[in-house]
Amino acid sequence: MNEAGLCRGETLTTDHLVKVYRGAARPALNELTLSIGEGQIFGLLGPNGAGKTTAISVMNTFLRPTSGGVTVCGIDVVKYPRRAKKLIGYVPQDIALYPDLSVRENLRFFGRIYGLRGKGLERRIDECAEFVGLEGNLDQRIFTFSGGMKRRANLAAGLIHEPKVLFLDEPTVGIDPQSRNLILERLAALKDKTTMVYTTHYMREAELLCSYVVIMDAGEIIAEGAPEDLLRRDPSCTNLEELFIALTGKQLRD
Template sequence: MTNSIIEVNQLYKKYKEADDFSVNNMSLVVEEKEIFGLLGPNGAGKTTLLSMLCGLIKPTSGTFAINHLTYDKNANDIKKIIGVVPQEYALYPTLTAKENLMYFGSMYGLKGKDLNKKVDKTLEYLGLLKFSNKKIDTFSGGMKRRVNLIAGILHNPKVLFLDEPTVGVDVQSKNVIIEYLKELNSKGTTIIYTSHHLSEAQDFCTKIAIIDRGKIYAEGTPNALISGTPNAHNLEDVFISLTGKELRDAI
């Protein structure tokens, strides 16, 4: 038996002055302990959907619930159980890695020896403990990406939202991040993940929704999507089949 942890029902979002909806009549269900991938071209609506689910922007219409809670009635309770790792680094460049993490941990209500121990343990796991007292602006992209991830998971969130968590990093950093996320998931954290790395998503996700122009074009396990698409050998073939070969450059 499975239990839903996110339920989205007929969700719409249209930005002011925009001609089209960024999210257009979207409905989906995410089960507990899934690694749910949201895949789509540039401008497909992935980040807009994540921003609504994280409470950063309001829908134009429609509803959604996280752990059976809604923002209009239970915003503070939702914020306690979600973690957010944005695509852009949400770190203070002139502070050290540890100073950043101690600050973010305190914002979640963590403190003292417990917080210090959690920060050191996670830095060590992600290969950063020896750099903990170095300023963030001296870090490589992969190192910043790993610290960015730690900042979003210190409070052991029930649901973790990840927007392109491995973009622009070296292969070694990417592997460390993915393995750590798999461990978090094995301990019960549900993960919602966007990426342009289709081979990574194929191996990482338990379920995937391919979205374009604000709508879901297909949803299922990676294997089911591949087997259900004629002449598809991998997720990239499925993606191209559904979203086309048109370039999605935008200004």
């Protein structure tokens, strides 16, 4: 069965998702319920420890929820992780690539894990490299890359199998404005084919890119809506960053 065929309407849902880590005093996720439609760029915002990475880790099949459910294109992620994994792409915060391999070798390895092979795989490698502006560096090893190039290669690895849902965990951390601009442009262009769940600490990025944002704190949703709607609701804030500080406070989070 073609799993992609299942994706109609709501691409990703979470139902009263709770995640309590062993020994933790409070839940990292508390009754998180989301519904993300096809082609949405869904911003998951919050200070450190708000539960963003935990939410992504549960949604992308890495962590088992304590209770509640997650579906990707209608597939229960906890019950059928293997089926769900084929539809999911993940761009971690770390540069999760083999530094001693070239971009082509990294993408080839990841592509094969998703069952791609032959000419189809080579075509996807070329497309992904072109998409992130690394077509001229395909045979260059990752360790020789600048920070921005590594981030772009990291993104390409998450796209190799044309996922239905792409999880991006702070994909623009520590890179130059040019690379950030390119990544944001390309992600915006991708939304027709792929639903994205995006976490970032750069509020301006979220404001520009996301069609819908959820602001979390202490594992719970404290505000949600389209960025312009959220700002309309609180006229004292002129941008998302001001709103974010207003909602989560100025106290430092470590």
